[in-house]
Amino acid sequence: MNEHSRPSLPAGFMRRLPPLVALAYFEVAARTRSFAAAAKELSVTPAAVSHQIKALEEQLGVALFIRHHRRVTPTAAALSILPRLQDGFAALVDAVDELRSQGEAKDVITVCAEPLFATKWLVPRLHRFYARHPEAEVRLQASLHSVDTAPGGPVTAAAFSRAGIDLTIRFGYGQYPEMNSSPLLAVALVPVAAPGTGRNTITEVLDNGALLTDNTAGRSNERFGWREWCEAAGESFPADAREHHFGNGLLALEATLTGQGAWLVCPELVETELAAGTLRRLSEVALPCRFHYFIVSPERASPRTIVTDFRDWLLDERRLASGQPIGTAVPG
Known part of the structure; x- marks a missing residue:
């Protein structure tokens, strides 16, 4: 689904929503099955959690927890909405992180690659990227987390967001659903x-x-x-x-x-x-080898310019290494 095919939110939808803080308290309490554990995670008192949950139940007109002496149990209604609520919060976090990254550091890109590739292939070539984009800053991380453990691997937009990574050069199978992926180096x-x-x-x-x-x-x-x-x-x-x-x-x-x-x-x-x-x-x-090196980044309707620039430069370096003129197509 692209940005033009997404359904529009109804007018006045915010008035239909309870306070986001109450929904957040509910998510933590339902996930931990404990007001005390939720209070510890949220750095508030158990009474504050109980107050927010009670107010939410009254506003929605439905019981969300069964209270026992020293524990609580989410009701069937609570459990039925919990996964969708968690997906909604995850989408909010991703959207805010993307806005923050564009607003605070539009010329900074964080790149991750496995240690040998980062040191011996990428670093010796970086001066050519800086010559093309002198305003840019590349924050390079060398990590074995950029190596696949299975086809598809744990490669998701949410994983990129949690790790603060904009683009990775993965050593692996090349099967990355819902990600932008381009072959870089056969092995x-x-x-x-x-x-x-x-x-x-x-x-x-x-x-x-x-x-x-x-x-x-x-x-x-x-x-x-x-x-x-x-x-x-x-x-x-x-x-x-x-x-x-x-x-x-x-x-x-x-x-x-x-x-x-x-x-x-x-x-x-x-x-x-x-x-x-x-x-x-x-x-x-x-x-x-079945494993190759691939350029991988989250699939977004409007990727940051610095990410597109870095991807284009990597592909140009691939063309140079294969003896082809820049701007020509490189076989996959």
Whole structure:
């Protein structure tokens, strides 16, 4: 439903509504099933909660709670409206947050990406965004919360609002209903190692057993590691191989650079090290991954200009990386 197809509110609708504070007190009391717990959450007294609920019941002409000696139970009528009331409050919070973000910081964008991508792909390119938009401020967060745990993931406009995120570069499946989503970088893993470590071929690495694994995508059921790479390369995975596991790509990168073994990585994320010779590819065999990097932001009828600008710049960077002129279409 777009903004033009939404039904108009009836004239004088505010006069039909009870005070919003009373509805808010009711929502907390019904959710917690306790006037005392509601009072604690709202930082008021239980008597204040009881007073607001009683006034609301009188105005609506319906009982909302059954009072017991030391507890309350929401009535069937209360429980029937609670989910819709909660949805209404959530929509109000989202709308106010959007207005606040547009009014207070129209040139500020908060972006989230997983640590390796944020550090090795995004940060080295940011100067080009600032050259295009010198008035902008990018607040970059590096977090594994931008990695999918399942198709669709916990990716909703409400989740973005709670986290204060405007746009995320997600590492995942690409299935994000009701979100703006564009593919940014396909991922295929190749084995790399530091030169001069005595592990100059993949056969030596497999024989030695020093296999480094980045567990970034391990929060999902996807598996694209050494066993899968060996199968793609026609190699036998050694039964006595030792894998050293790291919680994110930056840790695995440091271990690789210091000669601790070989690592499977997307080469676009270590292009600086490959160009400088501090890392070398051990094989041309690449393992395609189901996970890609996607640009994701809430779907809004009128997105903030800074969000649109940042998305457009990311897609231009994708075109540059693929050797295409800016302004041409990039295949998904």
